[in-house]
Amino acid sequence: MRTYAIGDIHGQYDLLRAAHDRIDADRTRCGDSAAPVVHLGDLVDRGPDCASVIGYLRRGIGAGEPWVVLKGNHDRMFSLFLHDPGARDPGLRSSFSYLHPAIGGGATLQSYGVRNAADRPLAPVHAEALDLIPPEDRAFMAALPSQHRRQDVLFVHAGIRPGIPLDDQIEDDLVWIRGPFLDDPRDHGPLVIHGHTAIHQPEHHGNRVNIDTRAAYGGPLTAIVIEDRAVFVLGDHGRIPLLPGDGIDTSA
Template sequence: MRTYAIGDIHGHLSLLQEIHDRIAMDRRATGDHEAPVVHIGDLVDRGPDSRGVVEYLRQGIEHGENWVVLKGNHDRMFTGFMRDPARCDPGLRRDLSWLHPRLGGGPTLESYGVHHAADRPVGVVHREAAELVPEEHLAFIEALPIRYQRDGTIFVHAGIRPGIPFAEQAEDDLLWIREPFLSDPRDHGALVVHGHTAIDAVTHYGNRLNLDSGAAYGGPLSAVVIEGQSVWQLGQDGRAPIA
């Protein structure tokens, strides 16, 4: 079976569209127009067009595209703020908020027409956001799954808690975990495909595959195609094997 997967998007619609063009090229080469495309989460924050990313993915699924879109921690922080601006996500440090420049909530609201969100009173910003952010976008994000499994591969946003059965994994871990997952060398029973922790390039560690190549920080958005135990990265000129 063949599965496509895309790393953390972070509001970069143009990069996402380019990646989907690469997948379309690979589909034409293989003749496979049915393989699912898994988006690993973090649709929003830091980049310039979070609204465009959410709408692009929402409409694609609505029109029948075989896309799986997973929820990332930034996506949950976005909807959490919209439902209750005083809420602090359980995975976030208590001294930070979603509107802090390090998190990138301001650019997300900017894409919806809420200007200078990080520099004004939270109550005012929230009232404006409640008027400008479509409810259908919030409902779309809130309904996103937090895990996907196919053909011996597990897709999650951040990773898993080692030693815990996949079906018993906690949402906070699937959306936020780094350690002890990143340094754990054991066989998890399936290849874990994830993002969340930005690195320079897509890297295969044997038991996990990290797709977050730092689009949030000016790096590229990456996509791979997985066929059994083999993984290729999709570049402008086609496939490149990942060992």
Template sequence: MPEPDRLYAIGDIHGQLDLLRGVHDLIAADRQQTGDWTAPVVHLGDLVDRGPDSAGVIDFLLAGPAKGGPWVTIKGNHDYMFSLFMCDPPRHDPSLRSDLSWLHPRLGGMTTLASYGIADTEARTPDDLHREATARVPASHLAFLRELELTFSGAGAFCVHAGVRPGVALDAQEPSDLMWIRREFHDHTESFGPLIVHGHTPVDQAVHYGNRLNLDTGAAYGGPLTVAVIESGKVALLTPDGRRALPADPRSTPD
């Protein structure tokens, strides 16, 4: 299929179902203005953890395409860690520090389990939590997480969760980099070809660095959830008052 000329991209969600519904309302309003109901909506990953309703977020994302919505969902490192915990036996992401686990308070896995009705998470053993999670997390949710895409291209953009490794062709990137990379990617100031649209590293507001666009505005920590529309590499943020152009500023301090 030809790449789309327009796409919408949504930053890291982290269990914030109400915010997710709100940005989809903004997309619907923009579609009314453009008359374009076919432009894909790309969710940049980290659907789960830290926020209050990870289970509800996955239900919402499952329902959209089932109703005909042109939605794409990319796998974030938190989504991957959740799916690894649900393996039998649970697995540890090799890209995560060995002294941490998905259940560590810093990562937010406990809040994801709580959204499935699993109580007293902090007082229970990992094995006990895994047994109950196996009974409570729907198979459809696990299949959805495991089948998520790692990238999506269109409208002059290359969408990914964390970023890409400089010097490596976009079609030869390692999955661990696509879900986890930070510094090497952030410090690179030359063009990658298409605009890299990503999340993973929170910023106070969306930043267009010229070669990349960071849309993670910290919904996991009480910040907003940001949605942008991208057309032939040009970027505008969607707001309740309509579109707000976001020009490139290569002088922006790396995140």
């Protein structure tokens, strides 16, 4: 069983296309065009080309590409803002709003042509967003699943609540959790592939693999391939094994 995965994108369209190029090169070496590519969410916010990222993934899936796109907390906040600009995601700290610079929603709206969203009254910004963002993109983002499982591997954006059966996990945890999941060394059953918590290089912790390598902050966008439970980082010159206890510098 072979599955590819890509970490948090955050509007970095060029990095996303380069990650797909590395996956395509690995597919050619393996002779495998059918293995799915799981995108771990956070398509939007902070980066410059969020609209291009959404359109590229939506059109690719529509054309039959074997791609899975999961919901991240930023994706959920984007959809919530479009539905009700006054609503607050329960995972968001009270000192922040979706348009706060630390969250980066303004960059997403700007990629669709909504200028200076954080500096203008909310009502006209929201109305302009609804006018400029295609309904197809809005529907695509609203319908993203929060997890994907392939045999002994589970893909989620942020992690799971340890000790809770997988069928009973709630979306708030799947897109927001950190400490209770990151600090738990127990075997979760499947190997959990996740992002959400930005690190400088992909890390394998035995029970989980984190591949959010700070693309939102100028870092690389990591792509990996998993075969059964073996994990390899895809570099420009092929595969690099990622073993439990390892971290791999992908910035060189």
